[in-house]
Amino acid sequence: MSYIECRKLTRAFHKGDTVIKPLRDLDLDIEEGMFLALMGPSGSGKTTLLNLLAGIDTATSGSLKIGGIELTSMPRSRLASWRADTIGYIFQLYNLVPVLTAYENVELPLLLHNYSKKERHAKVSLALDLVGLADRYDHYPRQLSGGQEQRVAIARAIVGDPKIIVADEPTGDLDAAAAAATMAMLKRLNIEFKKTMIMVTHDPKTAAVAQKTLHLEKGQLIENNA
Ligand SMILES: Nc1ncnc2c1ncn2[C@@H]1O[C@H](COP(=O)(O)OP(=O)(O)O)[C@@H](O)[C@H]1O
Ligand SMILES: [Mg+2]
Numbered sequence: 001m002s003y004i005e006c007r008k009l010t011r012a013f014h015k016g017d018t019v020i021k022p023l024r025d026l027d028l029d030i031e032e033g034m035f036l037a038l039m040g041p042s043g044s045g046k047t048t049l050l051n052l053l054a055g056i057d058t059a060t061s062g063s064l065k066i067g068g069i070e071l072t073s074m075p076r077s078r079l080a081s082w083r084a085d086t087i088g089y090i091f092q093l094y095n096l097v098p099v100l101t102a103y104e105n106v107e108l109p110l111l112l113h114n115y116s117k118k119e120r121h122a123k124v125s126l127a128l129d130l131v132g133l134a135d136r137y138d139h140y141p142r143q144l145s146g147g148q149e150q151r152v153a154i155a156r157a158i159v160g161d162p163k164i165i166v167a168d169e170p171t172g173d174l175d176a177a178a179a180a181a182t183m184a185m186l187k188r189l190n191i192e193f194k195k196t197m198i199m200v201t202h203d204p205k206t207a208a209v210a211q212k213t214l215h216l217e218k219g220q221l222i223e224n225n226a
Contacts, residue, residue, distance in 0.1 A: 001068065002029035003196065004053065004164075008062035011048050022048040024219040025062065032163075035190040035197040037207035040216035046200040049216065050166045053198060055083040066164070084112050088157030088195075090167035094149045096141040096156075102128065103137040106155045113160070127155035131185060147178030154185055158195075165189060167199040171206050183209045 006028040013020045022045035030036055038046050051057035052064060055071055058079070064071045066086070074082065096105045106124045115123070128134055131151040141149055150170065157165055167186065171179035187209050189195045199210060207213045215222045 003032035003067060004030035005065045006062070009052065009059050009064055010061045011052060011057065012060040022219050026219065026221060028221060030196065030198065032196055033194050034212065035210045037210035037213040038198065038200045038216060039202065039207055039213055044216040045219040046216055047168055050168055050198065050200055054087045054089055054166050055079045084109065084160065086163050088160065088162040088165040090153055090157045090165065090170045092169040092172040094153040096149055096152055098141050101138050101140055102133060102144070102152045105152055106159050109156060109160050123159050127159040130158070131155045146174055147181060150174060150178065150182055158189060164196045164198065169200055169202065171201065171203060179206065
């Protein structure tokens with residue numbers, strides 16, 4: 001059994017009389033420790049798939065097992081705690097809270113757990129050091145460059161030591177240098193820290209960092225081992 005196993009995974013949205021199916025009967029296996037890139041045209045279902053894998057959204061039908069656990073039938077409250085333990089999510093536009101400092105943004109997901117302030121400080125410091133922002137704890141998002149904001153977002157995604165990191169176009173809003181730095185960090189998290197990485201990207205250069213690239217079209221996979 002694969003670490004992540006999608007079988008006939010389908011997500012449908014109803015809008016009036018029409019049904020939109022961003023994912024149709026998708027079969028996908030992802031091994032633990034894999035760095036997978038997902039490419040495909042806009043609207044092909046990439047974000048929908050990431051959200052299912054991350055437990056942010058639930059499938060309409062089909063099966064999704066991660067580490068042997070079936071997510072599609074899990075109650076929402078259990079899904080939320082599973083997600084907090086298992087998933088780190090990195091967004092294209094960082095999604096930092098503007099009124100919180102870099103430190104407080106990274107600390108945020110830890111507040112869902114029963115850590116002491118001292119334990120939280122150790123984890124937040126480790127995460128911010130890892131992304132090279134040890135000197136930016138007290139900066140607000142508006143005082144940081146896009147590349148630095150994305151690094152705070154990566155620190156926030158890894159602070160809880162998740163097994164899986166999903167990233168939705170993490171370099172989509174960055175210049176070439178910041179994009180390269182971001183990809184080097186994601187690669188390191190995969191190789192050195194053994195995180196399973198699932199990343200959506202439009203950019204073939206970004207995808208080249210992954211071990212394997214899959215292409216989505218109209219909610220279905222077209223395998224391509226290039
Ligand atoms: N919450 C939603 N309600 C209705 N339609 C949605 C919703 N989320 C996504 N869709 C539709 O599903 C399709 C795929 O969306 P998405 O997964 O965001 O594509 P991608 O990330 O590949 O650009 C799009 O046509 C989009 O409009
Ligand atoms: Mg998308």
